[in-house]
Amino acid sequence: QKEVEQDPGPLSVPEGAIVSLNCTYSNSAFQYFMWYRQYSRKGPELLMYTYSSGNKEDGRFTAQVDKSSKYISLFIRDSQPSDSATYLCAMSRSLGNTPLVFGKGTRLSVIA
């Protein structure tokens, strides 16, 4: 079983829809969770960062972590065509000494 599983999609939604992107993981030691957005042929950019369980909101984006289920989600409200990108989840056991483990990414298309 891979440490981090992420459905690669592609996921296609109409403009204005609520998008739900998810990752599951197997290592219960993960405590730090991140979501990156990657436009085609570009480097990833950090969208959201959360520590341990709970929710974090930033504008139209909400990140959720459920450590009991080993499940993290990214919700995008009022999705826009400019949200079309690949979304990568990443996680780590600790800050400072352990590499990030990335999911494969989910490709999202928001259709106008």
Add this chain to the structure above:
Amino acid sequence: DGGITQSPKYLFRKEGQNVTLSCEQNLNHDAMYWYRQDPGQGLRLIYYSQIVNDFQKGDIAEGYSVSREKKESFPLTVTSAQKNPTAFYLCASSRTGFSGNTIYFGEGSWLTVV
């Protein structure tokens, strides 16, 4: 503006050649990383460096080499020993080692073997 600069953006390599990808950052970050990304795949760690003059192998270091002589620079050499080098290469840096909330990526370099 502060950021990470990778060059060249596109590079073609003949079989048996070594090539070097450049990565420079002006963010005053201590840690730097090289990742490889294949189509439909996540990021895989090649090498990382947490301080100058020190670096460690990541998950897929075979066929690659790095140096870290300056804080700002972390070049990656793809050697002829790397059997399948065609990929998208990403350089990243963070304030301290693996501080996930401060990791920033460059724009990437596309390497194609011809």
